[in-house]
Amino acid sequence: MVEQLTRADRMALGKDARTLAPLESQAEFAPDRSRDPVGLLLGQAKSRVAELVPVRHGRMLVSAFTFYRGAALPMAADLATTPASGLRVQLCGDAHLANFGAFASPERRLVFDVNDFDETVPGPFEWDVKRLAASLAVAGRDNGFPLKARRKIVLAAAEGYRTAMRGFAEQPLLDVWYAHLDIEQAIGDFRAQMKAKKFKAAKGLLAKAHTADSTKAQRKLTTIADGQRRIVSQPPMIMPIEEVFASVQADAIYQEIRTVLGKYRRTLQSDRRHLLEQFSLVQVARKVVGVGSVGTRAWILLLDGGDGTEPLFLQAKEAQPSVLAEYCGRSQYTNQGERVVAGQHLMQAESDIxxxxxxxTGPDKVDRDFYVRQLKDWKFSFPIELMIPSGMALYAGICGWTLARAHARSGDRVALAAYLGDSDRFDQVIADFAETYADQNERDYAAFQAAVKDGKAEATTEI
Structure with a gap:
């Protein structure tokens, strides 16, 4: 059982944390002279699929923001050198603005939440806030926003986080646990904050989210060949498993996959396990996903409910140790997939069934951990490139609220609220940090570009 402190004691903890890390100190970031962000990124290639590492590098070269998305490890190392209050929560670990989005709840409502937990571990709450804040500054620069507009955007995120946490501190724990954001309601607020043409485009994308399911994925990703439903090969982006392991007998591959699926089924609650048992495996393929995740092993599994008209697409994504583990403590879970799932359940209001x-165990005899979820279930990410400053500020506030709600589920919301305070001091120092780190990100991006140019890092930009 968790020790139950009085509310007064919890508030005192939050206020005492200001002695350890005064609010003003949260703006601090002084790059260590020995830091080597490019070296850290190249070191990650050792555990990844070698032929896909250049694809990852190519995607990171697209812009300073795509570089930032892939550079979670260098930032984790940097955050470890900054002041910390000692107030810990379950971290997303990579809370940049593109890792928030909409998806279907089990009740078939479109909800908005954090949606990437590859790096989740317990750690200092500031690290998620700073990762989000700096991402907004970097994305604002990519969109051509001036400094004043970028600062307003970051302030909106920090204020959204702070005021939400203070609100949650006044609510019963069960109310916090059940809180969620209905994106269909929130999307109306964007109308006045976006150019009409851009809002119409974004609204259309949101409407399409309701059709982003396994049936649509089957139409897009498969074809009928020799009377059988097959996943279309699009190397290197999508490759049927028979092509990836051409030297291994297909029967042996699928026998192993069915064994692995059986282990996965046992991690589901009983009703969902019963539902999954109604589907049979059709085919498996490797699929390249994301930016920072490229090179980790990700598989899509086509299953069918019986007659070829009831598809279910699952995604099994490799879970490696969190990039934060070295800096804030390793996970209690020995299976990294379980780490991801446990963190996701703890932080999300509602998760994929x-x-x-x-x-x-792969053909190379190496054991690897995976987490599994649906490939498509009304998933929608708001197009960052369509945002004008006021629209991004509104979005930033929603992300701040969402992150606070996620943190309030695992951390001491009363202590956190006391630390944050009721003035905008926290917001201002986070905005200062965001611009400072955006400057550092540009220097790191330039160093990465130089490494590719000099042949120290290989990149494929055509994919």
Missing amino acids: FLGWTRA
Whole structure:
């Protein structure tokens, strides 16, 4: 059982944390002279699929923001050198603005939440806030926003986080646990904050989210060949498993996959396990996903409910140790897939009904951990490039609220609220940090570009 402190004691903890890390200190970032962000990024290639590492590098070269998305490890190392209050929560670990989005709840409502937990571990709450804040500054620069507009955007995120946390501190724990954001309601607020043409485009994308499901994925990703439903090969982006392991007998591959699926099913609650058992495996393929995740092993699994008209697409994504683990403590879970799933359940208001984990041994005889979820279930990410400053500020506030709600579920919301305070001092220092780190990100991006140019890092930009 968790020790139950009085509310007064919890408030005192938050105020005492200001002695350890005064609010003003949260703006501090002084790059260590020995830091080597390019070296850290290249070191990650050792555990990834070698032929896909250049694809990852190519995607990171697109812009300073795509570089930032892939550079979670260098920032984790940097955050470890900054002041910390000692107030810990379950971290997303990579809370940049593109890792928030909409998806279907089990009740078939479109909800908005944090949606990437590859790096989740317990750690200092500031690290998620700073990762989000700096991402807004970097994205604002990519969109051509001036400094004043970027600062307003970051202030909106920090204020959204702070005021939400103070609100949650006054609510019963069960109310906090059940809180969620209905994006269909919130999307109306964007209308006045976006150019009419851009809002119409974004609204159309949101409407399409309701059709982003396994049936649509089947139409897009498969074809009928020799009377059988098959996943279309699009190397290197999508490759049927028979092509990836051409030297291994297909029967042996699928026998192992069915064994792994059985282990995964046992991690689901009983009703969902019963539902999954109604589907049979059709085919598996490797799929390249994301920016920072490229090179980790990600598989899509086509299953069918019986007659070829009831598809279910699952995604099994490799879970490696969090990039934060070295800096804020390793996970209590020995299976990294379980780490991801446990963190996701703790932080999200509602999660995919098929979210589970497993471990698989590849043809190379190496054990790897995976987490599994649906490939498509009304997933929608708001197009950052369509945002004008006022629209991004509104979005930033929603992200701040959402992150606070996620943190309030695992951390001491009363202590956090006391630390943050009721003035805008926290907001201002986070905005200062965001611009400072955006400057550092540009220097790191330039160093990465130089490494590619000099042949120290290989990149494929055509994919």
